Amino acid sequence: MDTTDTLVELSKKMPKTELHLHIEGTFEPEQMFAIAQRNQVKLKYDTVDALKAAYQFTNLQDFLDLYYQGMSVLLHEADFYDLTMAYLEKVNSENVVHVEIFFDPQGHLSRDVPFDVQIKGIYNALQDAQLKWGMTSKLIMSFLRHLSEESAFETLEQATPFLSWIDGVGLDSSELGHPPEKFSRVFEACKNLGLKVTAHAGEEGPPDYVWQAIDQIGVDRIDHGNRALEDDKLVAEIKARGLTLTVCPLSNLKLCVVNDMKDHPITRMLELGLNATVNSDDPAYFGGYMNDNYASLVHRTGISKTELLQLAKNGITGSWMDHHTKEQHLERLHALFQ
């Protein structure tokens, strides 16, 4: 029998991928204050502690209100670079070998921060991480679903000169009242450009939104997907299609998607044969990066060694890495579990 300490140690050593990560959600309060000062922007909170004390959320919208405030200090290319590099350094120290990160261009365009400023900062940090540590990455441009279809199309237009840096598109922000079908035409255009497609669905929204993400958007992956478990036919469909779910345990706890980590559905997802993965979503706001998410599952759900291996495997196979690189990571992972 493996002790929890042994399993936590093992989870730290596993080569991991992060497939659901909003770069703006990695903004640690200390760095936020430093960049605010450098840009002479005033934050609503006077101290790091006061800001941290506000991180009490009862739902997704509570969090989003703070998240948009936080990102408002990002103005220059160096800000986006520093933010991204701080995250990459952190997860490199946690044996994360590959990241697929979201950015929210509309959250910055609305503040007159040009698209090229945002993406150059983020992309250069991703490139440097590959040079320094061999960490690979994909970049996912995410549309804000509380905004209009027209705004999403305008954003896609702005992205056109940088399409070679963008691997996929996503859909995030306030889920309830903003079903995936609202964006079916934008996603169609994105697919015609050869972009991969994913969408947040079933975090707070009903199973019908997950159906829409599959049937009307044709997603390659589903971000969260928790509420899919309410619909047996939907579970069967996700399984039949082999769709990966990018699940975010600590995020779910902080945003009250689950009431207690011991009730987290991730082990149930595995039992049902779904390709669940572990991710941190917005680690600076939710109390933990990749290893903390795994540790929390080990401590609270009684997850087994076999399940840990399955989650890490799913993270590799569900990524958008090339086949050969996946095989290399899988080999290393299996060697660790021998």
Ligand SMILES: Nc1ncnc2[nH]cnc12
């Ligand atoms: N968990 C989440 N759900 C929806 N939109 C988000 N934007 C950043 N994090 C998000």
Ligand SMILES: [Zn+2]
């Ligand atoms: Zn998310």
